[in-house]
Amino acid sequence: MFDIPMPRRFAIAALTCTFLCLAQKDPGVRGGPPGAGGPIPGLTPNELALFNEGIRRTTQLEAVCDTCSDMPLGGDTGENPNLATLTNSSGLGARFNGDQCSVCHQQPAIGGSGGFLVPNPQDPPARYRKPENPMFDLIPHRKGAQNYVPSFLTRYGPIREVRFQRNQDGTPDGGVHALFTIVGRSDIGAPGCTNAVLPPTDFETQYRKGNLSFRIPLQTFGLGLIEAIQDSTILSSSAATASARAALGIGGIPNRSGNDGTISRFGWKAQNKSIAIFAGEAYNVEMGVTNDVFPTARDETSACTQGVNEPNDITRTDPTDIRNQAFNNPLHMVADWLEFAIFIRELAPPQPVAFSPSALRGQQLFGTDPAHPGIGCFLCHTPTMVTGPRHETEALQSVPANLYSDLLVHHMGSGLADNITQGVAAGDMFRTTPLWGIGQRMFFLHDGRTNDLLVAIRAHASGGDPQGDSLAHGNSYPPSEANAVIQKFNALAAADKQAILDFLRSL
Ligand code: HEC
Numbered sequence: 179m180f181d182i183p184m185p186r187r188f189a190i191a192a193l194t195c196t197f198l199c200l201a202q203k204d205p206g207v208r209g210g211p212p213g214a215g216g217p218i219p220g221l222t223p224n225e226l227a228l229f230n231e232g233i234r235r236t237t238q239l240e241a242v243c244d245t246c247s248d249m250p251l252g253g254d255t256g257e258n259p260n261l262a263t264l265t266n267s268s269g270l271g272a273r274f275n276g277d278q279c280s281v282c283h284q285q286p287a288i289g290g291s292g293g294f295l296v297p298n299p300q301d302p303p304a305r306y307r308k309p310e311n312p313m314f315d316l317i318p319h320r321k322g323a324q325n326y327v328p329s330f331l332t333r334y335g336p337i338r339e340v341r342f343q344r345n346q347d348g349t350p351d352g353g354v355h356a357l358f359t360i361v362g363r364s365d366i367g368a369p370g371c372t373n374a375v376l377p378p379t380d381f382e383t384q385y386r387k388g389n390l391s392f393r394i395p396l397q398t399f400g401l402g403l404i405e406a407i408q409d410s411t412i413l414s415s416s417a418a419t420a421s422a423r424a425a426l427g428i429g430g431i432p433n434r435s436g437n438d439g440t441i442s443r444f445g446w447k448a449q450n451k452s453i454a455i456f457a458g459e460a461y462n463v464e465m466g467v468t469n470d471v472f473p474t475a476r477d478e479t480s481a482c483t484q485g486v487n488e489p490n491d492i493t494r495t496d497p498t499d500i501r502n503q504a505f506n507n508p509l510h511m512v513a514d515w516l517e518f519a520i521f522i523r524e525l526a527p528p529q530p531v532a533f534s535p536s537a538l539r540g541q542q543l544f545g546t547d548p549a550h551p552g553i554g555c556f557l558c559h560t561p562t563m564v565t566g567p568r569h570e571t572e573a574l575q576s577v578p579a580n581l582y583s584d585l586l587v588h589h590m591g592s593g594l595a596d597n598i599t600q601g602v603a604a605g606d607m608f609r610t611t612p613l614w615g616i617g618q619r620m621f622f623l624h625d626g627r628t629n630d631l632l633v634a635i636r637a638h639a640s641g642g643d644p645q646g647d648s649l650a651h652g653n654s655y656p657p658s659e660a661n662a663v664i665q666k667f668n669a670l671a672a673a674d675k676q677a678i679l680d681f682l683r684s685l
């Protein structure tokens with residue numbers, strides 16, 4: 179690298195600024211208090227006790243074998259959960275993506291989206307390294323594991339979960355493939371769990387072939403409110419903007435649960451019905467911990483599953499905590515996966531900060547209702563829906579949820595398509611991402627392709643490919659439903675674009 183003398187460097191910076199500083203710029207992750215991570219107001223003492231228990235379970239670190247944890251199962255390690263080194267739970271599967279719920283859900287507080295963590299919490303303070311993507315070093319190498327880290331997991335890039343678009347024989351796959359194995363870890367129940375019996379998956383080759391689709395963690399704040407919105411409210415909110423949407427080419431359909439027919443609303447494609455199902459599924463898909471809801475191990479290689487009972491995390495029945503991974507307290511019998519779900523259901527939505535004049539202008543441009551449509555972002559990102567009038571958790575009754583989502587799935591063009599079908603959500607369809615809390619998110623869009631809000635907004639526009647990009651995937655997608663709105667966005671003056679970015683970073 180050539181060296182530019184200091185004063186010249188300033189001159190060049192000033193010159194660049196006269197051109198670029200006029201342009202709009204994402205102000206970046208908002209500093210200050212998280213405004214998230216606490217319980218919804220108005221919980222009963224019992225509900226609050228379950229919430230607090232839920233935080234402890236969500237931050238527990240999994241060991242592999244049932245008797246190999248560092249602490250008594252369920253014991254309080256006294257550690258900062260984001261710097262955890264001691265395992266106090268067990269059942270980590272032979273293959274996994276993470277070994278703690280909060281390793282992927284901690285930005286800007288426990289329960290959040292994916293963020294950065296100190297990669298070497300076990301080292302003395304003198305060897306402190308600044309926080310980075312936990313999938314780069316922390317997770318793949320914990321407890322002596324020697325996992326190869328594929329090139330799409332970078333030091334300051336997003337946490338990513340990987341789906342394969344197709345199987346080897348060309349038939350559709352679509353499922354999550356776990357990135358890492360337990361080989362080499364010091365807490366395996368029996369010797370003999372080696373790369374030979376548990377071969378690592380060759381993600382690099384699949385990546386080069388274009389067969390991978392990525393998903394980044396979503397935040398879980400406020401999901402109790404989202405779950406408590408009635409189907410009729412989702413449908414009537416959408417109906418209220420039908421003519422304005424039709425004029426701009428915006429559709430939107432609910433994804434539905436295959437058996438009971440009700441609207442599913444969790445996940446990037448609204449593919450999951452409930453918080454409880456997501457929690458049980460995540461425990462098995464991300465961590466390989468089998469449970470009441472997902473009782474079958476994803477990898478049954480016997481040399482690597484010694485000393486682990488399956489299903490591992492089920493409703494406790496023993497009179498003591500010796501075999502159970504339970505906490506020695508009155509909440510003893512509730513399984514981890516259910517505690518995760520209760521915690522998430524009771525997590526308050528992220529709180530916005532006071533709007534600056536620019537952010538207020540941005541809110542108007544974003545649009546609030548058909549009488550104040552702005553450029554029409556609100557036609558998908560519905561600012562508010564109210565939860566149903568009767569809920570077993572009274573604090574969730576008739577609460578306005580300022581989620582900025584219609585909870586429907588939309589065609590987003592070939593530019594965003596991930597070629598994964600889930601329910602009615604085809605390879606080019608995604609749920610309108612709720613924007614509450616976006617002020618403190620680090621990466622955007624389902625695959626985390628950018629950390630710049632402006633890029634995320636522009637990526638909504640995509641022409642589709644009526645001919646199909648049959649070379650790569652044999653898929654054919656219509657143009658993005660957001661094209662007309664993004665055209666209006668692009669036509670805005672720089673100060674107005676800036677206002678929308680300022681509005682989003684206040685949420
Ligand atoms: C390796 C990283 C990782 C770990 C560990 C992880 N998650 Fe997630 N989480 C994700 C990703 C990625 C998504 C988005 C998945 C999708 O939509 O396909 C997600 C989504 C979710 C959602 C849905 C949020 C929404 O807005 O719809 C919930 C609920 C959730 N996770 C709960 C959990 C729980 C509980 C645990 C611990 C058992 C956990 N997660 C562990 C990566 C992770």
Ligand code: HEC
Binds near residue numbers: 558612613623
């Ligand atoms: C046709 C419906 C639609 C319209 C109109 C729309 N969005 Fe979106 N928005 C989506 C969908 C769907 C996603 C998720 C896409 C993905 O992840 O691939 C999304 C994602 C986003 C994200 C990233 C969120 C995250 O956490 O990753 C931002 C920011 C955003 N939209 C802002 C806007 C703004 C600003 C406008 C108006 C200029 C707008 N959107 C208009 C449907 C829409």
